[in-house]
Amino acid sequence: MPELAELKIMSEYINKNANNRIFIGLRKSVVSKVKTPMKIPFDFFTITAVSRGKELKLKLASKDSEMNLICSMGMSGNWFFSKTGEEPKHSHLMFDILGGWTLSLVDVRRFAKWKWGNWNTGRGPDPTYEYEEFVNNIYDNIDHKSFQREISELLLDQKWFNGIGNYLRSTILYYADQSPWMSAKDAILQNPKILELCKEVPLMAYKMSGGQLKDWANPFNKPEDKISFRDWVFYYKGSSCIDGSGRRFWFDPKWESTCPYELKSEKEEETFETE
DNA sequence: CGTCCACGTCTAC
DNA sequence: TAGACCTGGACGG
Numbered sequence: 001m002p003e004l005a006e007l008k009i010m011s012e013y014i015n016k017n018a019n020n021r022i023f024i025g026l027r028k029s030v031v032s033k034v035k036t037p038m039k040i041p042f043d044f045f046t047i048t049a050v051s052r053g054k055e056l057k058l059k060l061a062s063k064d065s066e067m068n069l070i071c072s073m074g075m076s077g078n079w080f081f082s083k084t085g086e087e088p089k090h091s092h093l094m095f096d097i098l099g100g101w102t103l104s105l106v107d108v109r110r111f112a113k114w115k116w117g118n119w120n121t122g123r124g125p126d127p128t129y130e131y132e133e134f135v136n137n138i139y140d141n142i143d144h145k146s147f148q149r150e151i152s153e154l155l156l157d158q159k160w161f162n163g164i165g166n167y168l169r170s171t172i173l174y175y176a177d178q179s180p181w182m183s184a185k186d187a188i189l190q191n192p193k194i195l196e197l198c199k200e201v202p203l204m205a206y207k208m209s210g211g212q213l214k215d216w217a218n219p220f221n222k223p224e225d226k227i228s229f230r231d232w233v234f235y236y237k238g239s240s241c242i243d244g245s246g247r248r249f250w251f252d253p254k255w256e257s258t259c260p261y262e263l264k265s266e267k268e269e270e271t272f273e274t275e
Numbered sequence: 276c277g278t279c280c281a282c283g284t285c286t287a288c
Numbered sequence: 289t290a291g292a293c294c295t296g297g298a299c300g301g
Contacts, residue, residue, distance in 0.1 A: 003282055003283095033293090073282095075281065075284090076282085076283095076295080090295080107294095108296070109281085109294045109295055109296090110294050111284070112283095158283095166281090210282095244289085
């Protein structure tokens with residue numbers, strides 16, 4: 001599930017539960033294939049989290065040193081605070097806290113990754129809290145070859161649109177009333193609202209407690225948010241096709257006639273089997 | 276039972 | 289531009 005809004009919510013969840021607590025170690029599940037060393041040079045530390053696009057940075061700080069862990073959450077990553085020993089199934093990275101509590105990265109599909117260091121340099125600024133840098137990064141590079149690609153596909157490119165994922169790109173293009181297959185350069189120059197929506201749409205998703213397209217257990221979800229998010233988001237709605245990068249893309253049916261890809265089965269031809 | 280599908284990257288022909 | 293990496297829910301026979 002996680003895109004920009006959900007990463008931001010996760011960072012707040014971590015901060016809320018890590019606040020004023022002393023961490024005493026970290027460990028990973030036996031099935032995890034992440035190679036990042038689990039050894040740290042201190043025994044007691046605090047944790048604070050911040051998100052940027054689709055990355056999450058955990059700052060582990062001891063009395064006299066600190067280390068940053070950069071995490072990406074894959075398709076199903078989330079965080080959960082529990083009693084030690086009662087971590088949810090599919091917990092793969094665990095931080096143990098003095099007093100018998102544990103903060104866990106729970107990830108059914110195990111696509112989440114973590115490594116020591118800093119923000120991945122291949123990813124652009126966060127379109128919400130680094131909006132000016134985000135816009136400059138785009139206009140400064142608008143003649144870059146990649147902006148010849150279709151706007152619907154380029155919105156998934158984290159070099160320019162860090163944090164935008166499959167539900168956000170559909171929702172952004174829907175509210176921008178933008179033809180999805182125009183070149184990104186033309187689309188952005190003719191319809192700069194697209195860039196504003198790269199900030200506003202994730203912020204709106206955040207206000208509504210983030211994506212809950214299935215039964216994703218966002219600890220902050222309120223029932224009324226669930227309803228408004230589903231009504232507002234443009235995903236699993238309208239028409240869809242598999243785009244050039246192999247991802248399903250949902251769009252306003254008004255653009256169907258210009259879609260260069262095969263549309264998702266409108267009217268399945270009834271086939272009759274005869275003996 | 277089986278097949279398809281999922282809110283994301285990665286790397287390798 | 290395919291797969292690969294993963295589990296599990298939805299849905300069909």
